[in-house]
Amino acid sequence: MLGVVGDSATGKTTLTAGIAKILGKDRVTTICTDDYHKFDRVERKELPFTPLHPDCNYMEIIEQHLKLLADGEPILKPIYNHKFGTLDRPVLVTPEEYMVVEGLFGFYSKPMRDCFDVKVFLDPPEDVRRAWKIKRDVGKRNYTEEQVDADLAKREPESEAYIRPQRAHADIVVRFYPPGPDLDVDASHYNVKLVLRPTLPHPYLAEIASATRTAKYEPIRFSLARDRGQPVDVLEIDGTVPDEVAASAEQIIWEKMHKDGKLDANAIGLFAEGDQQRVSGPLGLTQLLIVFQLQSARAGFEFS
Amino acid sequence: MLGVVGDSATGKTTLTAGIAKILGKDRVTTICTDDYHKFDRVERKELPFTPLHPDCNYMEIIEQHLKLLADGEPILKPIYNHKFGTLDRPVLVTPEEYMVVEGLFGFYSKPMRDCFDVKVFLDPPEDVRRAWKIKRDVGKRNYTEEQVDADLAKREPESEAYIRPQRAHADIVVRFYPPGPDLDVDASHYNVKLVLRPTLPHPYLAEIASATRTAKYEPIRFSLARDRGQPVDVLEIDGTVPDEVAASAEQIIWEKMHKDGKLDANAIGLFAEGDQQRVSGPLGLTQLLIVFQLQSARAGFEFS
Numbered sequence: 001m002l003g004v005v006g007d008s009a010t011g012k013t014t015l016t017a018g019i020a021k022i023l024g025k026d027r028v029t030t031i032c033t034d035d036y037h038k039f040d041r042v043e044r045k046e047l048p049f050t051p052l053h054p055d056c057n058y059m060e061i062i063e064q065h066l067k068l069l070a071d072g073e074p075i076l077k078p079i080y081n082h083k084f085g086t087l088d089r090p091v092l093v094t095p096e097e098y099m100v101v102e103g104l105f106g107f108y109s110k111p112m113r114d115c116f117d118v119k120v121f122l123d124p125p126e127d128v129r130r131a132w133k134i135k136r137d138v139g140k141r142n143y144t145e146e147q148v149d150a151d152l153a154k155r156e157p158e159s160e161a162y163i164r165p166q167r168a169h170a171d172i173v174v175r176f177y178p179p180g181p182d183l184d185v186d187a188s189h190y191n192v193k194l195v196l197r198p199t200l201p202h203p204y205l206a207e208i209a210s211a212t213r214t215a216k217y218e219p220i221r222f223s224l225a226r227d228r229g230q231p232v233d234v235l236e237i238d239g240t241v242p243d244e245v246a247a248s249a250e251q252i253i254w255e256k257m258h259k260d261g262k263l264d265a266n267a268i269g270l271f272a273e274g275d276q277q278r279v280s281g282p283l284g285l286t287q288l289l290i291v292f293q294l295q296s297a298r299a300g301f302e303f304s
Numbered sequence: 305m306l307g308v309v310g311d312s313a314t315g316k317t318t319l320t321a322g323i324a325k326i327l328g329k330d331r332v333t334t335i336c337t338d339d340y341h342k343f344d345r346v347e348r349k350e351l352p353f354t355p356l357h358p359d360c361n362y363m364e365i366i367e368q369h370l371k372l373l374a375d376g377e378p379i380l381k382p383i384y385n386h387k388f389g390t391l392d393r394p395v396l397v398t399p400e401e402y403m404v405v406e407g408l409f410g411f412y413s414k415p416m417r418d419c420f421d422v423k424v425f426l427d428p429p430e431d432v433r434r435a436w437k438i439k440r441d442v443g444k445r446n447y448t449e450e451q452v453d454a455d456l457a458k459r460e461p462e463s464e465a466y467i468r469p470q471r472a473h474a475d476i477v478v479r480f481y482p483p484g485p486d487l488d489v490d491a492s493h494y495n496v497k498l499v500l501r502p503t504l505p506h507p508y509l510a511e512i513a514s515a516t517r518t519a520k521y522e523p524i525r526f527s528l529a530r531d532r533g534q535p536v537d538v539l540e541i542d543g544t545v546p547d548e549v550a551a552s553a554e555q556i557i558w559e560k561m562h563k564d565g566k567l568d569a570n571a572i573g574l575f576a577e578g579d580q581q582r583v584s585g586p587l588g589l590t591q592l593l594i595v596f597q598l599q600s601a602r603a604g605f606e607f608s
Contacts, residue, residue: 089391089393
């Protein structure tokens with residue numbers, strides 16, 4: 001079971017959709033913990049907190065449902081309709097071979113965290129997140145730009161108190177960011193910085209770093225660092241990474257994986273931007289690294 | 305945990321509401337398994353089966369939720385809106401000291417049955433049930449009398465296949481019926497026949513039978529019988545039972561119970577008919593007998 005947690009508009013759906021495609025959609029069940037809102041949009045107007053507050057969500061039911069899914073049991077999942085802000089009729093969710101859980105919460109309590117094999121936290125710079133949020137909420141959720149800004153300001157204290165602390169519990173922290181100060185750059189050119197905590201083994205790292213190092217320019221960099229005081233590996237991949245360099249790095253991870261005939265190598269790095277299908281080397285490597293971890297967890301589960 | 309199962313319009317809600325009142329409403333959580341319909345009224349028009357079919361209900365989720373509630377865990381319960389026939393937003397249900405579960409299903413599978421301490425099946429004569437169903441569905445659920453009759457005919461094969469077989473798993477089978485052929489009699493004058501299976505002990509039976517026997521007339525009768533071939537106790541109470549005879553029988557059960565200050569003796573036998581509050585001796589004894597069983601189960605749970 002993979003958890004992808006992050007504040008709103010941090011790219012959770014983009015990441016999880018790509019991972020599901022690589023794994024093979026028919027054996028992946030994806031759910032979103034935003035569906036566990038207690039109140040609809042109208043009711044929330046009367047309330048002193050935002051959806052980022054635990055009291056605004058059925059936290060104990062998130063825990064219960066994660067446990068049931070981790071045990072292979074079906075759940076009747078509530079539905080929050082993001083477009084209209086309503087709570088709709090629930091749906092039956094049956095766990096497939098792989099479970100992907102995305103949302104604001106997921107690593108909040110220990111019982112939740114204990115359900116996951118791989119925990120990913122999305123952590124883009126705030127200005128990038130704001131740009132993404134405006135693009136999405138104005139385009140698809142019937143908000144105005146002013147409403148989005150007011151919403152961000154209102155949410156900030158709760159984001160700090162309840163969402164961002166979950167970063168500490170992630171195995172992998174993912175930060176996509178534009179190469180320069182211009183936010184309006186094609187997302188396929190974004191750099192990525194991955195913080196890799198030693199809670200998972202990464203047997204491909206040294207190999208990738210040495211194989212992709214060139215005399216003049218290192219588009220993929222690997223370093224030992226501290227994150228909030230704790231030792232971590234950091235993997236940085238530039239958006240300008242040449243296709244063949246990205247491909248050779250992907251190949252190193254790919255070779256360590258169990259090819260079961262369902263994995264789709266052609267989906268690596270693909271993402272949708274509006275109606276456009278794009279490819280990103282940094283995204284591809286990030287996806288593949290997470291898929292490797294999921295597959296390893298599953299192999300441990302199958303053979304243990 | 306008490307289960308009250310029976311076909312539609314068999315008096316489930318009347319019985320469970322009265323029991324909850326006697327126990328003390330604030331320590332009873334009541335849920336209805338009809339809420340686990342998979343389809344709304346419009347969708348069901350296209351389907352080859354009625355709500356009495358297991359495929360029309362989230363059976364595995366009923367099982368799961370009963371288990372969770374029996375373990376004292378909260379659930380996020382779906383809602384079927386009987387008035388409009390829609391599936392609405394789910395609600396959080398937290399089990400109190402006593403859980404009461406009513407509905408069409410509940411004793412269908414062994415995992416469901418294993419959750420209950422006391423299992424009651426409601427089994428009125430079909431013509432009585434038809435009269436009750438017309439009164440309720442025409443009055444409160446926007447159906448016409450012709451629609452109710454068509455519905456009953458359509459449901460009959462599924463009632464036989466899926467609902468009535470659950471009778472075999474009940475500890476107590478309850479049959480309320482009018483004293484004569486006239487169906488339009490005041491429900492407070494109904495007789496009741498209770499089939500008591502030896503799956504529960506009934507330490508008050510002999511005492512009630514001997515205490516309420518009079519020379520001329522036995523308004524409360526107690527006999528050994530066979531039900532579908534199996535040995536059972538049968539307790540019959542006439543609607544014409546004098547108040548003081550009903551009271552003395554109730555007293556015999558009441559004395560064996562643990563008075564915890566929350567039990568409401570004044571609620572015994574009360575039921576609502578339209579806007580009227582009525583009292584029925586047969587209903588009162590039936591309620592009290594079930595409350596006794598629930599309390600015994602809880603005492604066993606508390607002290608074991």
